[in-house]
Amino acid sequence: MGTRGRVTLQTIAREVGLSKYAVSRSLAGKSGVSEETRERIREMAERLGYIKPAAQSGSNDIAVAFHDLDPVNSELYMQIQNGVQGEAHRLGMGLRVHWTHSARQLEDLARACAGLLLVGPHDREAIAAATATGIPIVRFGWVDPLEQADQVSGTDHEAGQAVIQYLVELGHRSIAYVYGVPGYRGRRERFYGAREIAEAHPDVTLHVMQFDEQGGFGDAYRALKEKGVKPTAFFCAHDGLALTVVSELLGQGYRIPDDVSVVGFGDFSPATQISPSLTTVRMEGQECGAVGLRLLLERIERPRLPSDPARRINVASRIIERRSSGPCRGRVRVADIDNPADKGVGQAVGGG
Incomplete structure (x- = not known):
């Protein structure tokens, strides 16, 4: 094949048209990736001569950031956290949980992770800082009318x-x-x-x-x-x-x-x-958390194009x-x- 640069997860992701996160999970044998996709990634990795490192870093973890100055909804936030953590455990994936309202901290968190769940009334500056990193984001909380942001909410x-x-x-x-x-x-x-x-x-x-x-x-x-x-x-x-x-x-x-x-x-x-x-x-806060994580994983595996509409998912109350x-x-x-x-x-x- 001749001399080539080092083959990385990003190299494989670019060749197969998927996210780095999906490639990482597939090659690690973790769930969340279809068998057809897993086989396609494996074949591409072999063709490119990918050598799996002895140990993988945790940079492909998912992060969830809760607004820490909203006591009225604190119990609901704990339900959402339980739902996200339960689904992450079921899928065998890493999860970082943070409580903050700082735009700088959200931006740093977004840069260190493959995808971000935002819970609560984060201000425009903080949301813009996280969005500018380019990673997929799903929000729990209100969005502006027709705002092109993925959202999971109650009814x-x-x-x-x-x-x-x-x-x-x-x-x-x-x-x-x-x-x-x-x-x-x-x-x-x-x-x-x-x-x-x-x-x-x-x-x-x-x-x-x-x-x-x-x-x-x-x-x-x-x-x-x-x-x-x-x-x-x-x-x-x-x-x-x-x-x-x-x-x-x-x-x-x-x-x-x-x-x-x-x-x-x-x-x-x-x-x-x-x-x-x-x-x-x-x-149904716990169900909202689980649904939000699943939506985020879909966005990571199949990145949203500029022409793709944002999604609104409502979880019915009772x-x-x-x-x-x-x-x-x-x-x-x-x-x-x-x-x-x-x-x-x-x-x-x-x-x-």
């Missing part, structure tokens, strides 16, 4: 629709969406879904409750009642808010779910540690029914009789 909009439909079927017609602090994209999407279903039922009214989450629900609820509004159900944008709502309502003498129903979002550990246990929406929700029984507490007329709310949507 916030659908979840909002499903919860209101669930409560309507239980007979509830005056429902409060406990938003808490505005600004979270997921909470907005859940509200948009909830509003769609409420607007489809002329006799359903959806009231929006926004407030400072540090003890603000009590004041917000009193203001609602002063306007003559008495919700029979509360859909809370996060389980943490739901715990506050349950505690406040019980303290005011309400019986849950006899007088009012409460539904949360997230299905985090406290949901089963309170009484009554919380009906909520389970975000309602977990427990004891905090029940049929609307049309009961009015004696303490509420002093507000005989429902005067409506400025932020209400749907029927009267």
